Amino acid sequence: MNGFNCRTCGEYHSEMPMCLGADAPALWYTLPEAERASRALLSSDQCVIDNEHFFVRGRILLPIVESDDSFIWLAWVSLSAKNFKRMSELWDTDGREAEHPYFGWLQSALPYAESTLSLKTAVHTMPLGERPEIEIKSEEHQLATEQIRGISMARVQEIVERALHG
Numbered sequence: 001m002n003g004f005n006c007r008t009c010g011e012y013h014s015e016m017p018m019c020l021g022a023d024a025p026a027l028w029y030t031l032p033e034a035e036r037a038s039r040a041l042l043s044s045d046q047c048v049i050d051n052e053h054f055f056v057r058g059r060i061l062l063p064i065v066e067s068d069d070s071f072i073w074l075a076w077v078s079l080s081a082k083n084f085k086r087m088s089e090l091w092d093t094d095g096r097e098a099e100h101p102y103f104g105w106l107q108s109a110l111p112y113a114e115s116t117l118s119l120k121t122a123v124h125t126m127p128l129g130e131r132p133e134i135e136i137k138s139e140e141h142q143l144a145t146e147q148i149r150g151i152s153m154a155r156v157q158e159i160v161e162r163a164l165h166g
């Protein structure tokens, strides 16, 4: 993917990022910085806070219409303790993608008019080496519509400009 002329700042950005997202679930950012190390375990895939809140990081794919590409939100969802444990046990197991989807609450605030926090999701386990895929189940939300119907490149640019410039 090539660069684009940004309508927000007027500059040419040499790359259009096709994948954006946060490095930690929303709750993690609310912890006082001094307490994060003692209260939370955070990796690039999983997060546990206070031994009580369990999160995994997955991908929300938004197919780009008339293209084979997708724009990807890297996002966090919370799982029940039971499902988090189950997913962790199967982490290195061949064929783990046969697992039924897990219910999860979206725990990433993505830049949409209506909040994306606590949208209902289904978390699909993928083959070894691939991040889980997140299916948005709150059907009335724009994010769900975009996942089902796909988005245009113009919409990708709009998302990227907002992410770059707030």
Ligand SMILES: [Zn+2]
Pocket (backbone or CB within 6 Å): 006, 007, 008, 009, 010, 011, 013, 161, 164, 165
């Ligand atoms: Zn710009």
